[in-house]
Amino acid sequence: MTQTDISQEYLRNSTGLANETSAAEARVLIVMTGGTICMKRSSDGFVPARGFLKSGLAPRPSFNDGSDSRFLPVMVDDHTSILLPSLRTPSSAYKKHVRYVVLEFDELLDSSSINADGWTEIAQTIYRNYTFFDAFVVLHGTDSMAYSCSALSFMLQNLGKPVILTGSQAPMLELQNDATDNLLGSLIIAGHFMIPEVCLFFNYKLFRGNRVTKVSASDFAAFASPNFPPLADITSSKTNVHWELIHRPTHIKAFSIQTSRDIGHVACLRIFPGIRPEMVDAVLKVDGLKGLILETFGAGNAPKGSDGALTKVFAQAIQRGIIIVNVTQCMTGTVSPLYEPAMKLKQAGVVPGHDLTTEAALAKLSYLLAFPDLTVEDITRQMSESLRGELTEQTRTAFEHPKRHLSTSVAELTALGYAVAQGSLDCVKGNIESMLNEGDYFGNTPLVSADAVSINSTEPRDQI
Template structure:
């Protein structure tokens, strides 16, 4: 018998109105039971667990990612699938982080939410929840996925692109894993194939000390200097295009060289949603290579941040981290050798 564990973390899906705006509603389980009573026989059985405290996803921290991962690990043998109800603002970060914490998982983990609360008219919550719960009973899905508005996406490939549309998430550099319309269509060739026994990686110290920096015209090297004063262990740099930066400014590259000397691992991703970083394509990118920056291939900023945080939190040495960042661990980037 299929049985899913639903983990309610907070977020718009389960919110209600208050004098200060939408807030998480602790009575979501009851509302959910009433809504599903007419179709419950067509869905996997489920248990419901609300996290305490419930969080707007804007308040999610790395420790919350790993708390969710630890609940899945601790209940892994008791359920055939897992459904995480989550706010949309940082959903792509959490889905990415879960993919690294639960590498090799052999059961479906679906992360979903909504743009409009379940209790409101015209809510997208019902359809997202029904479809994600249905997919959590799949025998084919064996990875962390993000489901939203009819699309099944690899969790560490998803990006939120709209705060005003029900079609809020896309997967810019990897095909959809499936679509749910009149029919449920799963692209079996796009799914991950587990390589063996699941490897749950839950670090004791969940904060890897990573900073995310977006380049902009006129950026001052002093900004990077100030960042380095906080002794970050990792720096994800959102560069232009294929990995370009204002490298004519020698003070800028000098700060990146300083970061490398301080063992701060710097990884370049692109501000463009599509395609990938190639630091050797232009001189403005090659200078980053010379300064010790490594390329993040076609990873999203969210996946790169979560991956670098995870590897640092797990205590991997810098040389090993640099190699692991340039190779896929769980489908988060394309294989550079292919």
């Protein structure tokens, strides 16, 4: 079946809804990659359960209103489609149904086994079916879901539809589980609200995908977004979407995917007390290494080592073209050169990762490294910029007296001091230029006064 055939089949399947308003039914593609949510018991423990739509969803009234089970076309590669049976949810509080199909990957993976190839398969599936569905829900194991969310947020470019990843801590087929609520919540949000982001839904909360990290191996509240609030939450009576937080495109471009990644040339290293410089040096000299995510203490601090040996190791690696990004080991907060150790790292060329999670930093760096036209300077700059809402950009520090009576001159002098401490030449120049343009009680700037002194002096001008 060709792409044209798919379009015609889609229209034929849609004509049956003519008596219903088209807005009364949303179409969602569930992409099943594997994970706990779709597993069943066996003699060898939990194993993936095939036929999830029939065995896991059809028997449940909240997922199946008993209406006609239409077959919907789904593209499985660039030229081939298959017809899959669909189910429809009962009408929601918003007077709308969600019709959905489940596309199961040929190989269902435990989340610890997913890699860049798996991310590519998910991205390509969404791309091929983008025009045929209103939204996408990806069933995924929890162990690496935060990594997948971050990776997909960069791979899916100019996204204009919801993409929600979800899973569970207990399988759908178990009596007590969180899978039912997680999947139903994902379907409701995907089918009702235009949130054009890669998100993660878990335990009644919708998070921005590249802001999450897994915080529990067993609790139903398995994920948290430490430095950014949820985009939405579901209560007993309604879904609350915080629209002011939604990241939206600022230009009109066609949806596309970027599947090239350089994940195999990026490493992560966690700093610990007593770490030896030669250990770090060994990692930084791994053949083909292009980038390192450095997990440091507090606000971005790391031991200097004896005679600054560790800082020298970082500086030498950066001189070889390796990009090192500094993220904090803490659950909340941001990397900021407030203390000498963090300042030394920045002066050595280590890139402050601000409030990036480790997962987002790894995904973002491997994404940028895959662009052949980007220089090290380009990548370094973009790592400190928000591309998909993954970090909070820092602006110039504003100084204010507690009583709001800090004079301009004192504020500028304070800003100059911080600029010097941070080793930022551009900021130092900017502050000095600003101060040189300030006039005295006669309106003369320092340069005008200097000229006057020079003219009246008997000494040569170049000695003044």
